[in-house]
Amino acid sequence: MNLLATANFTAPTIEWASLTPIIIVLGAAVLGVLIEAFAPARSRRGAGIFLGILAPLAAFVVLVMRWFTVVDTPSSLGEYVEDPLTIATQAILxxxxxxxxxxxADRTRVGDGAFAGQPSDRPGSSDEETSDAHGYQRSEMFPLTLFSLGGMMIFPAADSFITLFVALEVMSLPLYILAATARRRRQLSHEAALKYFLLGAFASAFLLMGSALLYGFSRSLKISALASAIPTALGMDWLAVVGVFMVMVGLLFKVGAAPFHAWTPDVYTGAPTPVTGFMAAAxxxxxxxxxxxxxxxxxxxxQWDLLPVFAVIALATMAVGTFVGLVQKDVKxxxxxxxxxxxxxxxxxxxSVVPGSAGHVLFYVLAYGVATVGAFGVISLVRSTDAEGYIGGEATSLERWAGLGKNHPVIAGSMLVFLLSFAGIPLTAGFIGKFVVFSDGFAGGLGWLVAFALLSSAITAFYYFRLVRLLFFTEPSESAVVVRSEGTGAFAIVACAVVTIILGVFPGPVLSLLAQVGILLP
Incomplete structure (x- = not known):
C-alpha cells in the first residue's frame, strides 16, 4: 500500500469525442445482446431492429460533426489514427x-425472413419444424451486425498491428456466425460458414506472421514506426518485404482478390442473402x-520490389472475376x-499512389457498396413459386428471373440501375467510380493495367446485360415472383437506386468532400 501511495501515476488521456461513434455502435450491440437474453420474446425483434437502425444513424451524426474538426487537425491517439480517411470510411460504413x-429486418407477407427461426436447430429436424410452426424468430443478427460494424470502424484507423488484428477478428467473427443462419438450404449455409471460418483463420495467420516479421524488423508494433524504420534499414530489406507481403495477403483475402478469392462464391451463395449484401459491401x-x-x-x-507482384494479383483478380463470371447460372x-x-x-x-487516390477509392467503394446492398435486397424478394401459388425460397437461378420487369417494374427497374452501375454505364455512380480510379491508374504509371481493366469491364457488362435481357425482354416465367413484404427491404432498395443515380448525375459534392481525404503520415 505504501508503494502505491508514493508511486507517481499518469492518468491516460482518452479522446472520448474521437471514440464516440465506435462506442455508440458497440454499446448498442451489447445492449442488443442483453435484450436478446432478458427481454420478453415478443419484444426482442422490434427492439433489435430499433437499435440496429438507430445506432448507425446516431454514429453518422457524430461523424459529421467530427469531420470539420479532423479535416483541419488530424491526430494520432496512440494506436488509433483519426484523420479524414478514418472519418470518411466510418461514415460510409x-x-x-x-x-x-x-x-x-424485412419479412414477407407470410412472416418468413431470410434467417432461420432458431439457427441452432438441426436442418430438417423436429425442433426446426416446431420453431417454424410457432413463428419463432431469434434476432441476434442485429447485435452481431453491429459488433461487426464496430470492428470495421476500427480497422482502417489502426496504427498498430495488434489493433489491426483485433479489429479484423471483431469484424470477422460475427460474420462467420451470420453466414450459418440461413432459413433455407441450411446445410449449404453451414458449409459456407465453415469455409469462411477456416479460410479466414488462414488469412489471419498470414497477417499475424507478417506482423511478427515486421516487429522483428522495426522492433515496434506501430505501423507508423515501421514506415520510419524502412528507409534506414541496412541489409534487412528482405525481412520487411516478406512481412509487408504477408500482411497484404491477409487484407487481400478480405477483399476477395485472386488467388485468395476461393471463399467468395460459396460464402456469397450459402449465406442469408441480406448478410451477403452486408458482407460484400461493408x-x-x-x-x-x-x-x-x-x-x-x-x-x-x-513498391520497387512489391508493385510487380501486386499488379499481377490485380490482373489475376480482374481475369478471374470476369471470365469465370461469364459461365455462372446463379445470380448470387x-x-x-x-x-x-x-x-x-x-x-x-x-x-496508383497519386494525390487524391484515397478519396477516389472511397467513392468507388461507396458506389459499389450502395449498389450491392440494393442488388442483394432485390434477390431476397424474388421467390420461387409453384402452380398452386406456394411461395418458396429465393429463386436464384437466372432463368427464373425471366419477365419480372413486366410484372414488377419498380423492383426490376431498381435492379437495372444496380446492374448498370456495376457495368460502369454513364449517369450511374459506378461509371464515376471507375472513371476516377482508372484516371489515377494512368497517372500512377499503371496504364497497361487500366487497359486490361477497361477490357474486363466491357466483358463483365455481358453478364449484367444478360440478366437485363431476361428481366425486360423475355416472356414472364411462372416459377418466380416478387413477394410483398413488410416494406423495409423495398424502401432500402429504392433508396439505394436513387443514391446510385444521384451519385452518377451529381458526383461533384461527394467528390469534393472526399478530395479532402488524406492519410496522416508518420
Missing amino acids: VLVTFVAILVM VKIAAFAAMLRFYQVVAAIL RMLAYSSIAHAGFILIGVF
Whole structure:
C-alpha cells in the first residue's frame, strides 16, 4: 500500500469525442445482446431492429460533426489514427450498414425472413419444424451486425498491428456466425460458414506472421514506426518485404482478390442473402480503407520490389472475376464473381499512389457498396413459386428471373440501375467510380493495367446485360415472383437506386468532400 501511495501515476488521456461513434455502435450491440437474453420474446425483434437502425444513424451524426474538426487537425491517439480517411470510411460504413439492416429486418407477407427461426436447430429436424410452426424468430443478427460494424470502424484507423488484428477478428467473427443462419438450404449455409471460418483463420495467420516479421524488423508494433524504420534499414530489406507481403495477403483475402478469392462464391451463395449484401459491401469498404493506409504509409516505400507482384494479383483478380463470371447460372454466384472483378478494379486505385487516390477509392467503394446492398435486397424478394401459388425460397437461378420487369417494374427497374452501375454505364455512380480510379491508374504509371481493366469491364457488362435481357425482354416465367413484404427491404432498395443515380448525375459534392481525404503520415 505504501508503494502505491508514493508511486507517481499518469492518468491516460482518452479522446472520448474521437471514440464516440465506435462506442455508440458497440454499446448498442451489447445492449442488443442483453435484450436478446432478458427481454420478453415478443419484444426482442422490434427492439433489435430499433437499435440496429438507430445506432448507425446516431454514429453518422457524430461523424459529421467530427469531420470539420479532423479535416483541419488530424491526430494520432496512440494506436488509433483519426484523420479524414478514418472519418470518411466510418461514415460510409454506417450508412451502408443502415440500409443493410433494413434489408435484414424485412419479412414477407407470410412472416418468413431470410434467417432461420432458431439457427441452432438441426436442418430438417423436429425442433426446426416446431420453431417454424410457432413463428419463432431469434434476432441476434442485429447485435452481431453491429459488433461487426464496430470492428470495421476500427480497422482502417489502426496504427498498430495488434489493433489491426483485433479489429479484423471483431469484424470477422460475427460474420462467420451470420453466414450459418440461413432459413433455407441450411446445410449449404453451414458449409459456407465453415469455409469462411477456416479460410479466414488462414488469412489471419498470414497477417499475424507478417506482423511478427515486421516487429522483428522495426522492433515496434506501430505501423507508423515501421514506415520510419524502412528507409534506414541496412541489409534487412528482405525481412520487411516478406512481412509487408504477408500482411497484404491477409487484407487481400478480405477483399476477395485472386488467388485468395476461393471463399467468395460459396460464402456469397450459402449465406442469408441480406448478410451477403452486408458482407460484400461493408467488408470491402473497411478492408480497402485499411489497405489504403497500410499501402500508402508502408508498402509504397517498397513498391520497387512489391508493385510487380501486386499488379499481377490485380490482373489475376480482374481475369478471374470476369471470365469465370461469364459461365455462372446463379445470380448470387454471378454477383460474387462480379465482386471479385470490382476488387481488381479498386486495387488499381490503391496501387496508383497519386494525390487524391484515397478519396477516389472511397467513392468507388461507396458506389459499389450502395449498389450491392440494393442488388442483394432485390434477390431476397424474388421467390420461387409453384402452380398452386406456394411461395418458396429465393429463386436464384437466372432463368427464373425471366419477365419480372413486366410484372414488377419498380423492383426490376431498381435492379437495372444496380446492374448498370456495376457495368460502369454513364449517369450511374459506378461509371464515376471507375472513371476516377482508372484516371489515377494512368497517372500512377499503371496504364497497361487500366487497359486490361477497361477490357474486363466491357466483358463483365455481358453478364449484367444478360440478366437485363431476361428481366425486360423475355416472356414472364411462372416459377418466380416478387413477394410483398413488410416494406423495409423495398424502401432500402429504392433508396439505394436513387443514391446510385444521384451519385452518377451529381458526383461533384461527394467528390469534393472526399478530395479532402488524406492519410496522416508518420
